[in-house]
Amino acid sequence: MNLATKDIRHNLGRFALTTVGVGMLLMIVMGMGGIYRGIIADATLLIDSVGADLWVVQRDTRGPFAELSRVPQNLVHRVYAVPGVTASREFVYHTVQRQRDEKALRMAVLGLSWPTDKGEWIQLTAGRSLKQNHFEMIADKSLGLAVGEQIKLGKETYTVVGTTSNMISSGADGIGFVTVADAQAIQFDVPGEAVRLERASRYARGESSEVGIKQPALLENASKPSFELPTTPRAQISAVMVTVSPGADVNEVARAIAGWGDVSVYTSSEEREFLLKGNVEKVRRQIGLFRVLLTVIAAIIMALILYTLTLDKIHSIALLKLIGAPNTVILGLIVQQALVLGVVGFGIAFLIGQKIFPMFPRRVILTNPDLIQLGVIVLGISVASSLLGIWKAMHVSPNEALS
Amino acid sequence: MNQAADAELAIETKSLTKIYGSGNTEVVAMRDACMKVARGEVVALLGPSGSGKSTFLTAVGLINPPTSGQVFIRGQLILDADQAQVNLRSFRRQHIGFVFQKSNLIPFLSAIENVQIAIELNGQSSRVARQSAQKLLDDLGVGDRADNRPSMLSGGQQQRVAVARALANNPSIILADEPTAALDSHRGRQVMELFAQVAHEHGAGVIVVTHDHRALDVFDTTYEMEDGRMFQPTHSQPN
Numbered sequence: 001m002n003l004a005t006k007d008i009r010h011n012l013g014r015f016a017l018t019t020v021g022v023g024m025l026l027m028i029v030m031g032m033g034g035i036y037r038g039i040i041a042d043a044t045l046l047i048d049s050v051g052a053d054l055w056v057v058q059r060d061t062r063g064p065f066a067e068l069s070r071v072p073q074n075l076v077h078r079v080y081a082v083p084g085v086t087a088s089r090e091f092v093y094h095t096v097q098r099q100r101d102e103k104a105l106r107m108a109v110l111g112l113s114w115p116t117d118k119g120e121w122i123q124l125t126a127g128r129s130l131k132q133n134h135f136e137m138i139a140d141k142s143l144g145l146a147v148g149e150q151i152k153l154g155k156e157t158y159t160v161v162g163t164t165s166n167m168i169s170s171g172a173d174g175i176g177f178v179t180v181a182d183a184q185a186i187q188f189d190v191p192g193e194a195v196r197l198e199r200a201s202r203y204a205r206g207e208s209s210e211v212g213i214k215q216p217a218l219l220e221n222a223s224k225p226s227f228e229l230p231t232t233p234r235a236q237i238s239a240v241m242v243t244v245s246p247g248a249d250v251n252e253v254a255r256a257i258a259g260w261g262d263v264s265v266y267t268s269s270e271e272r273e274f275l276l277k278g279n280v281e282k283v284r285r286q287i288g289l290f291r292v293l294l295t296v297i298a299a300i301i302m303a304l305i306l307y308t309l310t311l312d313k314i315h316s317i318a319l320l321k322l323i324g325a326p327n328t329v330i331l332g333l334i335v336q337q338a339l340v341l342g343v344v345g346f347g348i349a350f351l352i353g354q355k356i357f358p359m360f361p362r363r364v365i366l367t368n369p370d371l372i373q374l375g376v377i378v379l380g381i382s383v384a385s386s387l388l389g390i391w392k393a394m395h396v397s398p399n400e401a402l403s
Numbered sequence: 404m405n406q407a408a409d410a411e412l413a414i415e416t417k418s419l420t421k422i423y424g425s426g427n428t429e430v431v432a433m434r435d436a437c438m439k440v441a442r443g444e445v446v447a448l449l450g451p452s453g454s455g456k457s458t459f460l461t462a463v464g465l466i467n468p469p470t471s472g473q474v475f476i477r478g479q480l481i482l483d484a485d486q487a488q489v490n491l492r493s494f495r496r497q498h499i500g501f502v503f504q505k506s507n508l509i510p511f512l513s514a515i516e517n518v519q520i521a522i523e524l525n526g527q528s529s530r531v532a533r534q535s536a537q538k539l540l541d542d543l544g545v546g547d548r549a550d551n552r553p554s555m556l557s558g559g560q561q562q563r564v565a566v567a568r569a570l571a572n573n574p575s576i577i578l579a580d581e582p583t584a585a586l587d588s589h590r591g592r593q594v595m596e597l598f599a600q601v602a603h604e605h606g607a608g609v610i611v612v613t614h615d616h617r618a619l620d621v622f623d624t625t626y627e628m629e630d631g632r633m634f635q636p637t638h639s640q641p642n
Contacts, residue, residue: 316509
């Protein structure tokens, strides 16, 4: 006869409520782990899916995922000329925030190297890749933009031609894919008044310079658009992504590019590591500590629940001792209930989590190894938390059955 | 007394003394209590509250060992002062049945399960234990309430289930502490007669602590306790 199940059935309502409570607590522990996995997956999604073997970034910086990196746009051609390189693409990536339908819309803008890269590598949920150099966008569904919708960014209006799912930045902002030219136009867009002021300022600086005084004709150029002036620097990009030819040695190519004095070269896994060690590390530790705290709290609460459940049947335990029940029977009664509480609570946590986690603003990813690890921890704390109840039960005298 | 004669005794206690506390707080709850109960004998233990009856019963029941004295069951020395000569819990399970003032059933088990658990603890399979439990309940007239939990049974029915549990393992001795206190006189007498029947049919020694003088004729022997001392009233004669 299984005394644990008999007792549970006798107090089914209370036990069920208790188990649901424990389940909700475990769901939070489970969710914290899932949030951590989600942050990692979101942060590394771009690096993992963009398909670059090497990243060429500003010298002595760790690249665009760790810090600000600026390299000239023509670097993409220099890199392409290196033996072993089969493709090189500009990487332009920045975040914008605009008002749309009276709500703040944050978007990570990623530039695609048109025409080399039209976004064919992006997994679309609807629509198509880019088909022209300007004014088309592939948007993540988290941005709330459907195929055919238009959005004004800077001075231009972009039409959404494709949508993706779960393509978000490490800051959980949905990614909008446009061409590099459009990404730069969005990034460096300035109002007309600012352009006029800059030209006037340029003219004033020319007037006071020796060159301007000796050659007044040059001052006429100062009022022209900046892209017409050869001395004005071109817009820069964040990095260059390199695809190495099949069979070529990635390290050899990296060494060749690293020999240039103005850039640093990293493999994709190194960039991934920089990202995780930089932006994500503190979040990981914060969530990890919070998770440990929650686990400890869950263990304490479970211990108190099991202790209370044991106290409730202390008379029955004394009676069992009186009629000669060995300690294993009493121990089994308490430990089995603890395990039922933990296992059913874990199941409830999983089931409720499956319904609730998709509603969270950021992805909550439950991986099998994490679930197994938590399951083992739950079994451990179930047994550990029953120790207090067991201690009480072992110290009950059969005499108490007589009182 | 020779070995054969000892074996005929269900219970024998020699000079049981129980002292609680020490020094100024010392209380002698029981002093030199001696009793012999033959197999098939039903003994009543009378006495006012606080006289030491329950202390004696718990000592014989191997729950609360005496400070000094000896307890023999079926001729075997079980307790020498507080020194156990056997595994007490295991011995209780196999040889002693308890009935209390309150029925003391396990609330989360049905009537039949309360009896069944006692048999299962003694090593019987669940199926055999259930059959035996049902038979005992039938014998005691509560077979039709087998699947009811204690809270669904009347006081008398609960007490009969408790008696069934006490009899479950065909014990050498049955110890009952005011088993009829919660029953009306008719039910109380029925329970007392049940003890007598069990003792005579199964050869068990039965000690019943009681205040109920109306059913004393059921008992073979009467002992009394007062201020921790045990004695046999002069009018008590074994049948």
